[in-house]
């Protein structure tokens with residue numbers, strides 16, 4: 006039995022080229038990038054190259070990239086860094102109810118610190134209404150954080166419209182976007198979104214865990230979260246994870262090659278998977294937007310009457326790896342805050358599974374996983390009757 010890995014929203018298998026580069030860097034280019042000698046310069050050159058590769062992919066400037074330990078740290082730096090930098094009496098912040106915990110929990114922390122926070126509701130498809138954003142903006146609003154593609158359902162937020170509303174009311178409000186799931190899968194339109202801060206992570210794009218970055222628009226000021234040696238222009242102290250950062254740059258470059266074609270292929274995996282399941286006649290509900298309107302790699306399905314954990318482990322026994330809700334916090338038995346915010350409850354909420362695909366999957370795997378899911382759902386349903 007060969008494994009079929011369909012949990013690519015949780016993390017992706019690193020590209021072989023990335024691992025080869027990283028192995029070479031760890032063994033040979035081990036200098037500290039802050040050192041002034043040749044070995045330091047060699048390491049610094051790799052970081053510079055990664056900065057160039059990532060900024061080229063997103064259409065930003067090299068000097069606007071600040072490397073972090075991942076998406077969580079990038080989100081913390083954006084949200085807390087902006088809030089503390091522009092803190093004042095009655096400072097007000099806005100985010101959505103379906104953000105990743107690395108954003109939501111920053112806002113909960115900031116509430117305890119005295120900031121006023123508004124949480125935006127979403128539609129039954131998991132979409133934020135730009136008019137609602139507009140209605141919440143006050144004269145004291147300093148930061149708005151809304152994700153691009155949701156990690157549980159793949160719903161895509163209308164960021165261009167939201168950005169336009171925000172900046173029309175007050176161009177000084179900072180607009181942060183968590184693009185961890187969409188990077189390399191959807192075009193990032195920094196200018197059209199009128200974004201100030203954008204978070205990215207390496208291990209979601211076939212790099213490794215432990216590297217990510219925050220794109221900070223030139224001129225935007227943040228309060229650093231760490232005190233230390235002044236690396237990353239003083240915004241992220243600590244010796245850089247050179248190998249992981251170099252791997253991140255290469256992963257971005259490789260993902261960018263024929264990106265549209267690759268994502269069209271990933272999109273067909275999602276569609277054929279859903280079509281097979283839907284046509285089988287088993288009881289199944291699509292959570293989130295229509296397939297063409299969501300991120301190409303994610304599909305969230307409910308199998309009412311079954312418990313997602315039971316289904317997940319039954320598939321695992323057959324070598325198929327999927328997720329119940331978001332893997333980053335799915336060990337917690339609480340129901341998904343994303344699906345709850347979309348109005349799901351009871352059996353639909355309890356029976357939700359996320360399948361997420363990548364370019365490293367193939368059609369055969371997708372067909373086998375769909376068949377296995379159908380058979381498992383039929384088998385488990387028969388058991389509980």
Ligand code: PLP
Pocket residue numbers: 014015074075076077078080105107152154155156183185186206207208216217333
């Ligand atoms: N934001 C989103 C939307 C995510 O899906 C994740 C991880 O699942 C993160 C942030 C956190 O990124 P990292 O795992 O690199 O800390």
